[in-house]
Amino acid sequence: MPFLPINLKEARARGWDELDIIIVTGDAYIDHPSFGAAIIGRVLEKAGFRVGILPQPNPEKDEDFLALGIPHLFFGVTAGNMDSMVSNYTAQRKKRNNDAYSPDGISGLRPDRASLVYTNILKRIAKNTPIVLGGIEASLRRIAHYDFWQNKIRASLLADTKADILVYGMAERAILAIAKALREGKKISELTDIAGTTVFSKQPPEADDIILPDNIACQDKFTFHQMTHIFEENYLSRTIYQLNGNRWIKHNPPAESLTQKEMDELYLLPFEYAPHPIYKEHRIPAYEQIKDSLTAHRGCYGGCSFCAIAVHQGRKISWRSSDSLVQEIKNITAKRKHKMTITDVGGPSANMYASFCSLDFPSFCKRSSCIYPSICPNLNLAQEKQLKVLSILENLPQVKSVFISSGIRHDLAILSPQYIKALTLKYTSGRLKLAPEHCVPKILRLMQKPDTSSFEKFSQIFFSTCEEAGIKRQIVPYLIVGHPGSTIQDAYKLRDWLKKHNLKVEQVQEFTPTPMTLSTCMYYTGLNYWTGKPVYIPKPGEIRKQKDIILSLFK
Incomplete structure (x- = not known):
């Protein structure tokens, strides 16, 4: 069986009566290194673990979660390649009618707050089996954070789910350390110091430790602003503690990035580069995009x-x-x-x-x-x-x-005109995506994006190269409206800038406050992240109007 098993029949075809690790994911199972569950599954497989994947189990059917039995070591839980709330809702908090990571783009196969839903079910039907959280949803909700969809501060996902351990970031090192320790007979409660993890701490922090304001205190906007600063300034090198739901959360520093040798080996694992055969009658949009x-x-x-x-x-x-x-x-x-x-x-x-x-x-x-x-x-x-x-x-x-x-x-490319020319002549398939994001200086400063001069210089070299070569190419700008600090007047300025430079857009992204970004901190607090001074926050209706102003140019 070339794919990792998704049921006991496929596991037994490999000669396995029991699995060591079962990964539950909100995505369809695509055995390709662009998909988190597949890459972690293959890493564990290479290390000698018996691994299976449960893609998009139905929360109303316990049997879906038992399709591979109970694992010997742990369940790995991920909402998938996207945060489930970002996947399921628009920037206007409306339900999406499609999901690119599901067969035929069907929506509704990934539940809201998938990590929480999956973990609650597993704790009920396999209460003695450890649960390890991972993926983008866990990674960006690993401490107290602002949740746009409820418009409130939520506790760390670890505290919300009461899972055993949360792995954040690119998880290969941490997940292998956890799996090997459990295989050696250690208890998961003993694994408190693994880089790239957030865990419950039995011991309270000491006086010289970095301590964040607790999740309740962070409901105060100025406190949340302070908490974000403390975290950003220390998480790379210091162990950080935070009280969440009356339990201490210990945030260990990140795992080391992979070396080139490790990266090379990782991406040459025996992937099938295809969706599992159960999807043979179906098209998965995310796979079609990256295959x-x-x-x-x-x-x-x-x-x-x-x-x-x-x-x-x-x-x-x-x-x-x-x-x-x-x-x-x-x-x-x-x-x-x-x-x-x-x-x-x-x-x-x-x-x-x-x-x-x-x-x-x-x-x-x-x-x-x-x-x-x-x-x-x-x-x-x-x-x-x-x-x-x-x-x-x-x-x-x-x-x-x-x-x-x-x-x-x-802003980097203009340092090498030869690079831009090569992109133009050889490596652009008709259209090149660039992300100026906006044109108004005050907004670009809040975004930490360069002013438009670098975009305009790039465009000049790009189109001059096209003209000299007698070819037609297009630059497609990516834009964000509704970012903290932006007004209706700024939308008109952006529209006029696009018109002046004869730029056409295919889509305009409405700013969505996703967990753990500096812009989200500004959105929730109404404070400039760097100065602490008030910053204008547009309401959802105004954000939609900003978008309409830009799109009206192309109707």
Whole structure:
């Protein structure tokens, strides 16, 4: 059986009567390294554990949760590749009518607050089996946080669910440490010091420990503002404590980023690069979008206020070698038995590939961004190195073409006109996505995004290259309306800027306050994160009006 088992029949086909670990996920099971449950399952499998996956069990059917029996070591619980509330609701708090991670895009297969729902069911039907939380939903709700959908401060997801341990970030190191310790006979309550985990602490913190205001105190907006600052300034290097629901939560520092050797090995695990055969009659939109893409690196040092990638993946860039990417292409094409067009070779920001900090991102550095308000002199870019990798890939006999569809940081790209020209001529499939996000300086400052001059300079080089080569290309700008600080007047300014530069947009994103971002802190508190001064917060109806103003330009 090439796929990890999803029921006992498939487990027994492998010769397994019992599993060590069962991963319960809110996504359909797609055996591809872009999907968290698959990558963690394969990592554990390589380490010798018997692993199964329960995709999208029905909360009303206990038998769905028992399809693989009770695991010997623990249940792993994840809401999937998205926070379930982001997946299920729009920025206007309305139910979505589709879910890209479900067969045929059907909505409703992932429950609201999936981590909480799944854990409650498992604690009832398998009360003696440890439960480990993971995935983006757990990672970004690991301490007390603002929940936009209830408009309130919620406790750490660990306290809400009463699971045994929460793994945050890219979880390979932590999950292996947990699994190996349990296999050796340790109790899960003893695993209190694993990097990249949040746990219940039997001992209260000592006087010199970092202590956050408790979840009840954080309902006060000024206290929440203070709590966010304390966390942001200390979580990378210090153990942090917080009282949640009358229990002490211990937040251990993050796990180390993977080395290149570890990244190379990880992405060459025996994935099938396809959905499980139970979906053969169905189309899964998220898979269709990424099935021909390659992950070249992880991490982001951009520090955008509205983004939590750095809190989840880290600022440090972990990148793969060209040999590893070549081998992955060979693996994929060998399974599919045809050449492929690679739709993306990237990460959170494509042109951060192979870049690094001369000081190795030291914990004493207090910058939240390596490139805002200016590019740090300790940052070493490697955009030409990325071009060399792309050249190697496009010359493989298994490859038709290579494109980049991940976001490009235009403020970095303009430092290498040759890089922009190569993107324009060779690696842009008609349209290139760039994210100026807005054009009004005061909003860009709150977003920690560069002013529009870098976007305009990039565009000038891009379109000049197109004109010289006699080709047509398009830049598609990504925009956010409704960010803290934005007004109706700012929306008109953004519309006029788009018109002036003849830019067309396909979609305009309404700001959604997701847990653990600086912008969410500003949204809840009404305070500028850096100055503590009041900042204007648009109401939902006004956000929708801002969006309509922009879209009216294209009707």
